[in-house]
Amino acid sequence: MEPFYVTTPIYYVNDVPHIGHTYTTMAADTIARWKRLCGAEVFFLTGTDEHGVNIERRAREAGMSAQAWCDLIAPKWQALWKRLGISNDDFIRTTEPRHVRVAQHLFQRAYERGAIYKGTYEGWYCPSCEAYYAEGELLEGKTCPIHKRGVEWAAEENYVFRLSQYQDWILRKIEGDPQFIQPETQRNEMLSFVRGGLRDLAVSRLSVKWGIPVPFDPAQTIYVWVEALINYVTAIGYLDHPERYQRFWPQAHHLIGRDINRFHSVIWPCFLEAVGLPSPKQVWVHGFWTVGGEKMSKTRGNFIDPIAEITSLAATSGAEWEVAADAFRYTLLREVPFGQDGDYSHAALVHRFNADLANDFGNLLNRTLPLVDRHFGGRIPAPGAPQGPDGALHAAAAAVPDAADARIGTFDFTRGLAEIWRFLGVANKYIDEAAPWTALKEGNSARAGAIVYNTLEALRIATILLTPVFPTAAQRVWGQLGIAAPLSAQRFADARVWGGLPAGAGIRLGAPLFPRIETRPAPPPRRAGAGRTPSARAADGAGPSSSDKGGGAMSEITIDDFNKVDLRVAEVLEAKRVAGADKLLELRIKIGESTRTLVAGIAQQYAPESLIGRKIVVVANLQPRRLRGVESQGMLLAANDGTRAVLLAPDSDVPSGVRVS
Ligand code: MSP
Numbered sequence: 001m002e003p004f005y006v007t008t009p010i011y012y013v014n015d016v017p018h019i020g021h022t023y024t025t026m027a028a029d030t031i032a033r034w035k036r037l038c039g040a041e042v043f044f045l046t047g048t049d050e051h052g053v054n055i056e057r058r059a060r061e062a063g064m065s066a067q068a069w070c071d072l073i074a075p076k077w078q079a080l081w082k083r084l085g086i087s088n089d090d091f092i093r094t095t096e097p098r099h100v101r102v103a104q105h106l107f108q109r110a111y112e113r114g115a116i117y118k119g120t121y122e123g124w125y126c127p128s129c130e131a132y133y134a135e136g137e138l139l140e141g142k143t144c145p146i147h148k149r150g151v152e153w154a155a156e157e158n159y160v161f162r163l164s165q166y167q168d169w170i171l172r173k174i175e176g177d178p179q180f181i182q183p184e185t186q187r188n189e190m191l192s193f194v195r196g197g198l199r200d201l202a203v204s205r206l207s208v209k210w211g212i213p214v215p216f217d218p219a220q221t222i223y224v225w226v227e228a229l230i231n232y233v234t235a236i237g238y239l240d241h242p243e244r245y246q247r248f249w250p251q252a253h254h255l256i257g258r259d260i261n262r263f264h265s266v267i268w269p270c271f272l273e274a275v276g277l278p279s280p281k282q283v284w285v286h287g288f289w290t291v292g293g294e295k296m297s298k299t300r301g302n303f304i305d306p307i308a309e310i311t312s313l314a315a316t317s318g319a320e321w322e323v324a325a326d327a328f329r330y331t332l333l334r335e336v337p338f339g340q341d342g343d344y345s346h347a348a349l350v351h352r353f354n355a356d357l358a359n360d361f362g363n364l365l366n367r368t369l370p371l372v373d374r375h376f377g378g379r380i381p382a383p384g385a386p387q388g389p390d391g392a393l394h395a396a397a398a399a400v401p402d403a404a405d406a407r408i409g410t411f412d413f414t415r416g417l418a419e420i421w422r423f424l425g426v427a428n429k430y431i432d433e434a435a436p437w438t439a440l441k442e443g444n445s446a447r448a449g450a451i452v453y454n455t456l457e458a459l460r461i462a463t464i465l466l467t468p469v470f471p472t473a474a475q476r477v478w479g480q481l482g483i484a485a486p487l488s489a490q491r492f493a494d495a496r497v498w499g500g501l502p503a504g505a506g507i508r509l510g511a512p513l514f515p516r517i518e519t520r521p522a523p524p525p526r527r528a529g530a531g532r533t534p535s536a537r538a539a540d541g542a543g544p545s546s547s548d549k550g551g552g553a554m555s556e557i558t559i560d561d562f563n564k565v566d567l568r569v570a571e572v573l574e575a576k577r578v579a580g581a582d583k584l585l586e587l588r589i590k591i592g593e594s595t596r597t598l599v600a601g602i603a604q605q606y607a608p609e610s611l612i613g614r615k616i617v618v619v620a621n622l623q624p625r626r627l628r629g630v631e632s633q634g635m636l637l638a639a640n641d642g643t644r645a646v647l648l649a650p651d652s653d654v655p656s657g658v659r660v661s
Pocket of ligand 1: 008009019020021024287288289296
């Protein structure tokens with residue numbers, strides 16, 4: 001198996017970590033753990049970016065030298081990753097001598113090869129990006145497209161990289177290797193950026209003192225963006241561990257956010273080509289998290305601190321902190337397809353925790369282990385000869401490892417996790433249908449034992465596959481299953497064999513790992529139909545009146561009344577927010593061969609992207625109604641306890657258009 005090298009961007013020491021940074025690092029950690037599980041030799045790198053004017057300025061404000069400032073902050077980043085259970089193999093700081101040496105070495109080499117010349121460089125410069133922009137890239141009022149702040153016209157005598165000479169080369173590379181930049185949208189963006197023409201790039205600064213000196217002209221420092229990228233070859237051992245460098249560099253995968261794509265996908269490969277080094281294997285570009293539809297920022301007050309989110313989840317649920325951290329990681333990776341932008345909400349975290357973790361995963365364990373305890377002396381019972389529904393469970397178990405690998409192993413975390421959850425769904429359905437409690441009542445202890453065995457065996461397989469996303473929770477499940485072989489020794493191959501669970505092992509009953517979070521009590525009962533139509537209720541997120549929860553007085557209807565409601569399975573084709581309404585989503589859905597629009601009040605629970613491709617249930621013959629200027633042709637079904645809406649969906653795949661009765 002090929003070795004695997006994965007990197008995160010190196011984070012500015014000045015930045016305060018938010019969910020965006022955590023997302024990149026957690027995704028990188030997940031794939032690193034996944035590849036280790038699959039048996040690959042993995043090198044996972046993260047670190048801090050410590051040079052440049054912004055850092056110099058910040059240190060001055062703090063009354064410190066730039067180096068002292070970096071020495072103070074870099075360990076905080078290291079501590080954060082440790083707290084979040086990140087399994088990086090190295091942490092690089094760009095002020096380390098090993099990096100200074102490689103940066104100077106490669107810069108010198110580029111100069112000697114004629115790829116760098118001295119010239120006057122002029123352009124619109126954003127000090128926050130530390131980058132030049134072409135006039136056409138600026139926003140109105142000559143502001144930076146990223147920071148929305150004014151740019152400055154800067155002119156300096158600099159060393160300039162002949163980037164324009166590599167235009168054809170990089171174009172051919174991107175065109176010829178569709179996997180080089182992922183996903184497709186980001187690849188296309190880079191193709192049009194390159195086709196728009198590449199200009200030579202100033203790669204040194206006279207005015208920036210806090211940086212690595214140009215080896216052949218120490219009055220200048222190396223431009224931070226070129227210098228920072230070099231960290232990826234420094235850390236893998238370009239000068240210090242040539243053998244390791246040779247083995248891993250061709251397998252390098254850079255994981256980044258879309259704001260820094262062109263540096264990684266265009267400038268960096270061109271620079272490497274100029275110094276005669278190969279390009280990384282792949283640049284994987286993820287999307288941006290917004291909060292309330294807006295960019296996160298301290299000044300807007302919508303800044304999400306990952307530690308605070310996890311602490312709050314742990315406090316409200318009673319889960320162990322590290323397990324809550326796993327749940328947070330799961331939510332980020334599951335909620336939004338990797339590569340797309342998404343909107344973060346605490347409600348989504350709580351919803352995923354309750355629905356996916358407490359119910360689908362935790363509950364499967366919590367309802368099975370007590371049976372072992374009560375009826376089998378606390379020891380895993382023997383598997384029996386397969387019968388009845390066992391076959392479907394075996395088939396699902398045989399399929400899930402490869403299905404998950406095809407997704408998670410290629411950075412498609414959302415679909416990979418969906419595959420594992422589909423399998424958990426099959427296992428939950430299995431124990432419901434096979435009903436070991438009935439077998440026990442009938443005195444058929446052997447059959448009951450076999451069903452319990454099969455269910456726990458499914459959990460063993462799911463747990464192995466989930467270790468990359470749930471490093472702590474998986475460990476806890478493993479402990480409860482009582483399997484002597486350590487989880488850390490389990491490999492992907494162990495998840496591919498049925499029967500790895502040792503009968504006779506002594507289970508350890510424990511407290512639920514994901515204790516359900518009780519949401520706020522529902523508002524006082526309101527009679528159904530009192531003033532508002534069901535579609536209005538569903539659409540504004542208030543949900544059905546609490547009398548629908550079984551407590552209030554609803555008049556009886558006949559089956560004929562019920563049959564007037566045309567309930568159908570529908571598939572979500574597109575989803576977007578309704579402008580000016582924070583609870584509403586506009587969905588384009590398909591019912592059989594026809595498509596239509598529907599407005600639903602679920603925006604606080606569901607990111608639009610997370611709905612695409614999902615099957616839902618809708619009332620298809622409801623009179624159309626305009627909501628915020630959009631005509632809603634029907635209503636979707638959601639369980640609603642007055643605080644949040646949870647979509648109802650078919651238990652297994654059913655074509656759209658099928659009638660629900
Ligand atoms: N120091 C440079 C990277 C140099 S790599 C040779 C840098 N650092 S950063 O700290 O500003 O950003 C680090 C990463 O966080 C980037 O990949 C960026 O895209 C990502 N994110 C920053 N905000 C984000 C969101 N709101 N959402 C998702 N990721 C975001 O850039």
